[in-house]
Amino acid sequence: MIPIMSSIRKTLIWNSGFLNLADIIRTSIFRRVLDSCIKNPSIMRVASMKILHNFCMHPREIRLITQVLRSRGPCRLLIFGLGNDSTYWRLVNGGGRTVFIEDDPIWLERITRMDPEIEAFLVSYGTRRVEWKRLLRRPDGLQMYLPTAVLDREWDVILVDAPKGARADNPGRMKSIFIASLLRASDSDVFIHDCNREVERVYSERYLGKKDLKRQVIRLRHYCYSEYPDKDEVSEPFTVRVPFEVLTETAR
Numbered sequence: 001m002i003p004i005m006s007s008i009r010k011t012l013i014w015n016s017g018f019l020n021l022a023d024i025i026r027t028s029i030f031r032r033v034l035d036s037c038i039k040n041p042s043i044m045r046v047a048s049m050k051i052l053h054n055f056c057m058h059p060r061e062i063r064l065i066t067q068v069l070r071s072r073g074p075c076r077l078l079i080f081g082l083g084n085d086s087t088y089w090r091l092v093n094g095g096g097r098t099v100f101i102e103d104d105p106i107w108l109e110r111i112t113r114m115d116p117e118i119e120a121f122l123v124s125y126g127t128r129r130v131e132w133k134r135l136l137r138r139p140d141g142l143q144m145y146l147p148t149a150v151l152d153r154e155w156d157v158i159l160v161d162a163p164k165g166a167r168a169d170n171p172g173r174m175k176s177i178f179i180a181s182l183l184r185a186s187d188s189d190v191f192i193h194d195c196n197r198e199v200e201r202v203y204s205e206r207y208l209g210k211k212d213l214k215r216q217v218i219r220l221r222h223y224c225y226s227e228y229p230d231k232d233e234v235s236e237p238f239t240v241r242v243p244f245e246v247l248t249e250t251a252r
């Protein structure tokens with residue numbers, strides 16, 4: 001019995017050690033690929049990076065966000081959702097501040113262990129995607145607790161890539177899209193991923209508007225706001241800007 005237990009223990013230690021080693025190799029050796037994409041995000045380079053790092057987005061979507069971030073220079077970047085791409089976005093925004101919001105504690109632990117320089121906060125959405133129609137016209141039902149670091153100031157670029165929304169019992173992106181509309185700066189770029197899905201499409205149209213939708217690349221919508229909009233432009237009646245105070249502060 002004891003030799004068996006010892007062998008199981010050794011296997012477990014080896015496996016966890018191996019996983020850590022794999023993580024370290026992934027983040028250090030492949031870092032070169034990340035660096036080359038940041039300098040020149042050609043489709044070929046971004047596609048190689050996507051395969052090597054197991055990113056979920058399409059290379060054209062990654063390239064668009066990279067180009068916008070590069071053209072803005074170091075900025076305040078807020079990302080809903082940690083992923084295999086988090087280190088990349090942090091590096092693209094080198095010199096700026098990049099903050100992630102994540103609702104899965106195990107996933108947060110895993111990603112921040114691989115890259116301790118990631119600044120991420122755990123949140124809880126408390127919704128299920130199936131509630132999306134009921135919540136659509138009720139911004140009071142879209143409030144959530146957020147850390148002071150997130151509410152501190154507005155954000156230049158916001159990427160909504162979470163929480164999960166593929167299944168009816170997933171949280172859905174109702175709150176993250178609504179909150180992106182509150183936290184964006186007046187001259188911001190806002191990206192909403194997975195706009196092939198109804199909730200992402202309907203919520204971004206309601207809270208981010210149609211007029212500022214600059215383009216859609218595959219499943220990624222890019223909203224681009226200007227600090228000084230054309231004074232002749234009439235704001236759309238369905239675009240709701242809710243007071244910032246709707247959000248509630250909380251400690252980390």
Ligand SMILES: C[S@@+](CC[C@H](N)C(=O)[O-])C[C@H]1O[C@@H](n2cnc3c(N)ncnc32)[C@H](O)[C@@H]1O
Nearest residue numbers: 055056057081082083084085104107161162164
């Ligand atoms: C849609 S993913 C973002 C993927 C990211 N763009 C990438 O390329 O890796 C966002 C959410 O899915 C969840 N998620 C993604 N990958 C996961 C995994 N392998 N295990 C558990 N949760 C995961 C996390 O909770 C995260 O907030």
